Amino acid sequence: MGGEMMEEEKEPEKEVNGSEIFKEFKEYSVVEFFKKNRQMLGFAGKVRSLTTIVHEYCTNALDATEEAHILPEIMVKVEELPDEHVKVTIQDNGPGIPPSHLGKAMGMMLAGTKFHRYMQQRGQQGIGGAGCTLFSQITTGKPTRMRSGLGDGKVYECDMKIDVKNNQPVITNQIEFMGNFRGLRVEAEFAEVKYDKSEHGVYEYLKRTAMANPHAQITLIEPTGEKHVFQRVSDRIPEKPAEIQPHPLGITTGDLVDMAHRTDSRKLSSFLTNTFSRMSSAKVEELAKLVPTVNFEKHPRDLKWPEAEAVVNSVKTLKWIAPPTDALRPIGSDQIDKALKNILAPEFVSVSERRPKVFRGGIPFMVEAAIAYGGNSGRARSDEGRGGDIIRYANRVPLMFDGGSCAITEAVKNIDWKRYDVRDFDKEPVTVFANFVSVHVPYTGTGKQAITMEEEIVGEIRYAIMEVARDMQVYLRGKVREMDKETKKKIIMRYVKELSADLADLAGTGAPADIEKKLVNMIETKYEKIEGEAEEAVEEVKEVEENEKEE
Numbered sequence: 001m002g003g004e005m006m007e008e009e010k011e012p013e014k015e016v017n018g019s020e021i022f023k024e025f026k027e028y029s030v031v032e033f034f035k036k037n038r039q040m041l042g043f044a045g046k047v048r049s050l051t052t053i054v055h056e057y058c059t060n061a062l063d064a065t066e067e068a069h070i071l072p073e074i075m076v077k078v079e080e081l082p083d084e085h086v087k088v089t090i091q092d093n094g095p096g097i098p099p100s101h102l103g104k105a106m107g108m109m110l111a112g113t114k115f116h117r118y119m120q121q122r123g124q125q126g127i128g129g130a131g132c133t134l135f136s137q138i139t140t141g142k143p144t145r146m147r148s149g150l151g152d153g154k155v156y157e158c159d160m161k162i163d164v165k166n167n168q169p170v171i172t173n174q175i176e177f178m179g180n181f182r183g184l185r186v187e188a189e190f191a192e193v194k195y196d197k198s199e200h201g202v203y204e205y206l207k208r209t210a211m212a213n214p215h216a217q218i219t220l221i222e223p224t225g226e227k228h229v230f231q232r233v234s235d236r237i238p239e240k241p242a243e244i245q246p247h248p249l250g251i252t253t254g255d256l257v258d259m260a261h262r263t264d265s266r267k268l269s270s271f272l273t274n275t276f277s278r279m280s281s282a283k284v285e286e287l288a289k290l291v292p293t294v295n296f297e298k299h300p301r302d303l304k305w306p307e308a309e310a311v312v313n314s315v316k317t318l319k320w321i322a323p324p325t326d327a328l329r330p331i332g333s334d335q336i337d338k339a340l341k342n343i344l345a346p347e348f349v350s351v352s353e354r355r356p357k358v359f360r361g362g363i364p365f366m367v368e369a370a371i372a373y374g375g376n377s378g379r380a381r382s383d384e385g386r387g388g389d390i391i392r393y394a395n396r397v398p399l400m401f402d403g404g405s406c407a408i409t410e411a412v413k414n415i416d417w418k419r420y421d422v423r424d425f426d427k428e429p430v431t432v433f434a435n436f437v438s439v440h441v442p443y444t445g446t447g448k449q450a451i452t453m454e455e456e457i458v459g460e461i462r463y464a465i466m467e468v469a470r471d472m473q474v475y476l477r478g479k480v481r482e483m484d485k486e487t488k489k490k491i492i493m494r495y496v497k498e499l500s501a502d503l504a505d506l507a508g509t510g511a512p513a514d515i516e517k518k519l520v521n522m523i524e525t526k527y528e529k530i531e532g533e534a535e536e537a538v539e540e541v542k543e544v545e546e547n548e549k550e551e
Contacts, residue, residue: 029167030109035138041131042447046194047201051400053088054202056128057186059397061092066238068095072216078195080223085140086193091185096150107133107160107169137161139191149181195223200400208391208398212331214339233338238329245277247323248315250362256308260300271300278321290314325356325364330437340372347374350471354464359456365438369464371472378429388425393435399449406450408434411461420473434461
């Protein structure tokens with residue numbers, strides 16, 4: 001072998017049967033899943049994680065105060081600790097959370113007052129508050145301190161963690177005392193977060209929240225101790241959203257079977273009329289004729305999958321009245337106008353509120369859009385100028401991240417801005433504001449930072465922005481005309497007096513003052529004609545937009 005060692009042949013691996021493999025089979029709780037996949041909750045990157053924390057607590061506070069018909073007052077305090085941890089304190093003046101529900105509300109995933117209700121709300125999933133409790137726990141090992149007061153003189157405090165394996169709150173250090181406190185106060189310590197004043201940071205988030213919620217007063221205390229107060233500019237509390245029933249066109253076979261098996265109704269016919277909007281007895285009779293194999297008098301719990309599938313397919317062939325839209329609660333044109341003027345101090349603002357529409361066959365939604373030009377509009381650029389900015393919202397909540405995959409961003413990109421006298425959107429002091437309003441926001445993920453690019457949604461947002469862009473075009477053209485007019489007038493007027501005297505002298509008749517007056521009238525008439533031509537050009541742009549909609 002010449003001193004060389006031959007490699008030993010490896011024995012082939014033995015086959016392993018299913019019983020051996022499935023010895024590793026385990027069950028996991030939803031908390032264990034999100035602990036391993038925390039980026040799905042928005043905890044990805046230090047700046048984004050801190051903004052997500054403030055976002056979750058603030059949306060809960062705004063929903064709670066409005067539902068209790070209280071003008072919101074929210075205080076956010078951020079402190080940097082020596083060990084690179086950050087302490088966040090958020091306090092509101094809402095109705096508080098009863099001690100019996102505090103643990104489930106802030107220490108249990110997929111529990112809350114929102115997920116099962118078909119109504120417009122900021123939060124939807126029952127994850128946010130508990131997600132923050134979990135994030136504090138897994139990055140610092142410390143509990144979150146809660147204080148809740150219902151306004152009855154009793155104040156409840158406790159420390160809270162989450163039993164990760166069982167998705168249950170773990171409450172310690174409970175105390176109850178008498179005091180003049182109403183609302184909820186949360187104190188938590190976090191690692192792997194960072195405070196800065198970037199366009200994705202806490203300051204910008206709260207500024208944008210104030211724009212869409214002019215009835216709220218929000219105070220931010222930065223780590224430096226600097227205090228910012230976003231003043232309330234309206235005392236009008238938004239009307240409480242109405243809870244509505246789902247529309248038949250938005251239902252799936254699985255939904256129908258699940259609902260039928262949970263209902264208290266005794267007949268399938270009454271279950272349908274009691275559960276869905278626009279489902280009258282006459283409509284049930286129409287369905288019965290289309291699916292004669294289904295007995296609409298039997299108990300809903302006896303509904304089988306093939307029968308439910310036949311009902312759902314037949315629903316799609318009938319004509320339906322669109323779902324009720326009175327459950328939608330937009331911000332309102334006047335309120336948006338006040339908020340943008342208060343925060344951005346622009347030269348010009350225009351607001352559009354579109355009529356409600358429907359997507360996915362049965363989910364009502366509407367779009368509010370605004371455009372602001374000049375002043376503090378747009379975002380600061382590196383060359384000290386200001387460039388175009390898109391401020392995205394869903395049910396008044398700022399969407400700070402994942403803009404590239406959002407329907408609002410897509411709608412803005414699909415607009416020919418040169419048509420509106422904006423040569424380069426990224427180099428103009430322009431802010432585009434868009435708020436998507438719906439009982440169900442189709443987010444692209446659990447982080448709730450982008451709206452799915454559904455065709456109906458993108459198109460409606462685009463038309464809303466085009467409306468306000470046209471108003472801006474009128475303003476910009478008027479501004480240019482005025483500047484040109486004044487410049488040219490000054491030049492001409494410089495010679496009118498002298499020209500009037502010379503003309504009188506050459507003609508040998510007429511008073512110079514009368515000639516001067518006639519020349520001034522001629523100049524004014526010329527500029528009025530130019531202004532009329534500009535307005536005609538704007539009307540042409542409007543006609544092009546209408547043709548696009550028809551196509």
